[in-house]
Amino acid sequence: MAAADRLWSEYDRGLIILYAKSKRLAPSRSYKQGKEPTLEELAGICDKVDRFEVAVDTMSLTQWDTLKGVCETSDYEILFSELRAVDRADASWWRLHTRIHALAEEHGEILRHEIYYPNDLPPALVDQISRCLTSLMQSMHNFRSCVRNRINILARPSLRPLNVLDLPDELLMLVFDWTKGYYPQNEVDSCQCCRLWGDCGQQPTPDIQNARLTCRRFCNASSHLLIDYVLLEPQSDSLARLQGISRNPLIRKGVRAVEVSLRCYHSSLASNLGSFTTSWHNQFFSETMNTEHVRQQLDHRPGAREDRSGALLARANEIRKAWWAFGFNSNVTPGYEAYVEALQVCYDIYRKRYEDQRRLLTSGLFAQGAATALAQMPTAQTLTFGDRSCFNFLRRGSKPWYEVMDNPTKLAMNYLNPFGTWEAEVMGFSSELPMNLVVEILGALPKLGAAVKNLNIDISGAANMSQFVPELQVGRNLTILAQQLSSISVRIQRFVDRNRTSAPVQMAIDIYPFLSAILDTDSLEDIFLYFDQVGTDGPRSPSFGPLFTRRRRPNLKTLRLTQMSLYEHELQPMIDSLTPRRQAAEERVYVALNALNLLSGSWENTADTLRVQGNISLRIVYAGAEFSMETQTSGG
Numbered sequence: 001m002a003a004a005d006r007l008w009s010e011y012d013r014g015l016i017i018l019y020a021k022s023k024r025l026a027p028s029r030s031y032k033q034g035k036e037p038t039l040e041e042l043a044g045i046c047d048k049v050d051r052f053e054v055a056v057d058t059m060s061l062t063q064w065d066t067l068k069g070v071c072e073t074s075d076y077e078i079l080f081s082e083l084r085a086v087d088r089a090d091a092s093w094w095r096l097h098t099r100i101h102a103l104a105e106e107h108g109e110i111l112r113h114e115i116y117y118p119n120d121l122p123p124a125l126v127d128q129i130s131r132c133l134t135s136l137m138q139s140m141h142n143f144r145s146c147v148r149n150r151i152n153i154l155a156r157p158s159l160r161p162l163n164v165l166d167l168p169d170e171l172l173m174l175v176f177d178w179t180k181g182y183y184p185q186n187e188v189d190s191c192q193c194c195r196l197w198g199d200c201g202q203q204p205t206p207d208i209q210n211a212r213l214t215c216r217r218f219c220n221a222s223s224h225l226l227i228d229y230v231l232l233e234p235q236s237d238s239l240a241r242l243q244g245i246s247r248n249p250l251i252r253k254g255v256r257a258v259e260v261s262l263r264c265y266h267s268s269l270a271s272n273l274g275s276f277t278t279s280w281h282n283q284f285f286s287e288t289m290n291t292e293h294v295r296q297q298l299d300h301r302p303g304a305r306e307d308r309s310g311a312l313l314a315r316a317n318e319i320r321k322a323w324w325a326f327g328f329n330s331n332v333t334p335g336y337e338a339y340v341e342a343l344q345v346c347y348d349i350y351r352k353r354y355e356d357q358r359r360l361l362t363s364g365l366f367a368q369g370a371a372t373a374l375a376q377m378p379t380a381q382t383l384t385f386g387d388r389s390c391f392n393f394l395r396r397g398s399k400p401w402y403e404v405m406d407n408p409t410k411l412a413m414n415y416l417n418p419f420g421t422w423e424a425e426v427m428g429f430s431s432e433l434p435m436n437l438v439v440e441i442l443g444a445l446p447k448l449g450a451a452v453k454n455l456n457i458d459i460s461g462a463a464n465m466s467q468f469v470p471e472l473q474v475g476r477n478l479t480i481l482a483q484q485l486s487s488i489s490v491r492i493q494r495f496v497d498r499n500r501t502s503a504p505v506q507m508a509i510d511i512y513p514f515l516s517a518i519l520d521t522d523s524l525e526d527i528f529l530y531f532d533q534v535g536t537d538g539p540r541s542p543s544f545g546p547l548f549t550r551r552r553r554p555n556l557k558t559l560r561l562t563q564m565s566l567y568e569h570e571l572q573p574m575i576d577s578l579t580p581r582r583q584a585a586e587e588r589v590y591v592a593l594n595a596l597n598l599l600s601g602s603w604e605n606t607a608d609t610l611r612v613q614g615n616i617s618l619r620i621v622y623a624g625a626e627f628s629m630e631t632q633t634s635g636g
Contacts, residue, residue, distance in 0.1 A: 008082070008085040008086050008088070008089045009089075010055075011055070011059075011136070012085075012089040014052050014055070015093055015095075018049070018129060019092065019095055019096045019099065021045045022100060022103065024042070024122075025122040026103060027106050027107060027110050028122075042121050042122070045125060046121070049128050049129055052132055053128060056135050056136045056139070057135070060139050062139070076154065079147050079150060079154075086140055086143055086144060089140065090140060093137060096129070100126055101130075103122075104126050107123040165215070169221055172218070172221040172222075173221050173222075176211060176218075176222040179207050179208065208226050209226065212226065219250075220250060225254050226251055226254065227245060228254050228257070229257045229258075230242055230255055230257075231261060232260045232261065232370060233261045233263070234261075234264060234357045234360055234361055234366050234434065234437070235357060235360070239360065239365075239369050239370065239373075242373045243372075243373050246373035246376040246377055252376060252377045253378060254379065256380065256382060257382035258374060258384070259384045259385075259386065260370065260386075260438075261386065262386060262387040262420070262433050262435070262437060262438075262459070263387045263419060263420045264418050264433065265353050265418050265419070266432055268429050269350060270350060270354035270355075273327055276327065276347050276350065277324060277327025277343065278327060279415070281320050281327070284316070284319070284320055284401065287400075312402050318333055319339050319411070322336035322339050322340055323339065323340070326343060326344075339411070339412070341408070342408035342413075345409065346412040346413060346416050349416060350416060357418075361437075364440070367437055367441050368444060370437075371440075371441050372444075374441075374450045374452065375448035375449055377451070380450075380451060381454055382453075382454040382456070383441075383452045383454070383455055383456070384455075384458065385441075385456070385458070386459065387420035387422075387433055387459055387460055388422075399414070419432075421460050422460035422493075433459070434467075435465065435467040436467040438457060438468065438514075439468060439469075439478070439514065440474075442455070442477075442478055442481055443470065443473075443474035443478055443481075452481070452485070453484060453485055454486060455485055455487070455489070455518070456488075456489045456490075457489065457491065457492070458491045458492075459492045468511050468513075468514045475517045476517075478517035479520050482519065482521040483523055487525060487527075488527055488528070489527075489528040490529050490530070490531075491530040492511070492531055492532065493530075507531075508531065508542050508565065511531075512542055512544070515544070515547055516547060519547050520551070522551060522552065522553055526558045527558070527561075529544075529560070529561050530560075531562070531564055542565065543566045543567050544561075544565060544566055545566035545570030545571075545574060546570070548570075548574040549573040549574050552577045552578075556589055557589060558589070559589070559590070559591045559592070560591075560592045561593050561596060562595060562596075563595050564597065565598075566597075566598070566599065567600045567601070568598055568599075568606055569600070572609075572611070575591065575611075575616065575618065578616060587615060588616065588617055589615060591616060593618075593619070593620045594621045595622060596620075603622040
């Protein structure tokens with residue numbers, strides 16, 4: 001083996017010598033007068049090239065697979081030393097090959113144009129060296145193949161069949177990602193549940209749960225897929241679950257979205273048994289009042305008797321009477337005492353949950369704990385606040401009343417859920433929605449370094465929007481947070497009390513400071529604002545135009561505004577501020593203005609005077625009419 005090592009070292013030296021001599025093989029016109037190579041010098045180069053060619057021809061006849069040293073050694077270090085030696089020669093080969101190739105092109109160019117060549121020895125030497133290099137490279141390939149084959153033979157006894165655990169962690173994570181299937185995507189234009197999951201609830205992940213139990217490698221590679229969404233309610237057990245997830249170094253890496261439910265347990269129900277039983281009675285009644293619909297569902301099930309629906313409805317009516325009697329200290333129908341006892345258990349649970357909720361909200365523990373947990377989740381970029389009823393189905397998974405009516409406890413527990421503003425107003429209660437949580441949690445995030453980029457607020461009603469007004473320092477923190485946001489969606493549906501015609505106006509006034517702080521950034525790519533029935537009082541409503549005219553938004557891709565108030569003269573500056581930073585066709589800005597309340601002017605005049613610049617697609621819907629404007633330019 002030492003001989004082979006020395007052999008490649010000699011060829012390496014030969015290549016280095018030829019590289020140095022090849023500088024004298026350039027066309028004669030490239031030399032200054034009197035600097036051309038002499039005949040004696042060219043003869044010396046010719047002698048060295050001839051000897052190099054003989055050595056290369058000898059090597060090309062070598063049978064490397066029968067070479068004693070290579071075929072019999074069992075020393076890995078010797079074999080790898082030979083590979084390193086041939087690699088050094090290979091580097092010298094490439095350097096000489098590059099120069100010879102350039103010289104051949106120079107000589108060929110002269111011959112094509114001048115026909116007559118004063119000295120044909122340099123191009124002949126260049127051609128000879130080129131042929132030697134081709135033969136030498138083939139020998140180098142053969143030698144490498146022989147050495148590597150010997151290494152493979154030596155290593156074969158220690159090899160074992162590959163299995164799935166030999167895959168790198170990156171591939172295992174991709175496999176489990178496909179195993180889980182559909183991954184939630186955030187969109188700013190649909191309701192909360194549909195935006196996160198595509199429906200009101202996420203499919204379970206039994207495959208990931210089973211994979212984590214297989215072995216430690218599988219557990220480490222799949223744990224981040226176990227939980228990608230967390231629903232947080234103002235309850236101690238819900239907050240503790242979020243904090244536990246945030247402390248787990250594997251599971252917390254997979255959380256993409258956190259939903260903060262603003263639905264709350266109402267004080268009127270927790271403090272008054274009559275109100276509580278009335279609520280349960282009304283909810284049960286609303287589910288059983290559509291008799292024909294219930295009959296169709298019950299009578300068409302396999303094996304159902306035609307008279308079963310009638311009997312169930314009659315029994316449901318007696319249960320409602322028993323609940324009503326219990327709430328107002330009346331006599332309970334004999335045989336229905338178990339349903340009354342179940343309702344009493346529900347009432348005790350409701351009061352405990354209300355007290356737990358009140359303690360968390362008044363002490364500030366909930367907002368601080370939620371913000372701290374969010375900051376510990378590096379991929380939790382979507383944060384949503386909402387009170388819509390779809391949160392119910394995410395949590396409880398309740399069954400139809402006729403399937404649990406034989407179980408008094410399950411039937412009563414079916415309605416043990418917190419209220420949103422819509423339910424409170426339907427039942428005649430004032431809203432107790434903890435809107436301050438939105439401002440408190442968001443205001444605490446910048447100091448903690450949370451990674452939130454997508455903010456969604458979806459409220460079914462907002463009677464207490466004054467809690468949205470941030471304090472001075474909190475407002476500054478909101479502006480800091482806004483610098484990292486890429487999308488914001490605010491959807492507030494206000495069911496206005498007929499006796500409070502100023503409610504929409506006050507709601508708009510209260511939410512303005514919050515929007516002013518959170519929209520004070522040029523990082524936003526998507527903005528969606530929907531205020532149902534805001535601005536119905538005409539000129540008294542405040543204008544939201546300054547929120548969009550005070551700064552340019554070069555990164556914006558989508559702007560959708562619905563039922564907001566602004567002045568006619570603010571429309572054109574708002575459109576002009578949306579010119580994208582780059583004017584490529586694929587970066588067009590889409591603007592949709594739906595049912596806006598103009599505080600001055602008219603939409604008819606606006607349609608005639610409004611102009612768009614750059615790659616902006618504008619769509620306006622007003623008073624049943626619609627018009628679109630769209631331009632595309634190459635810049636400016």
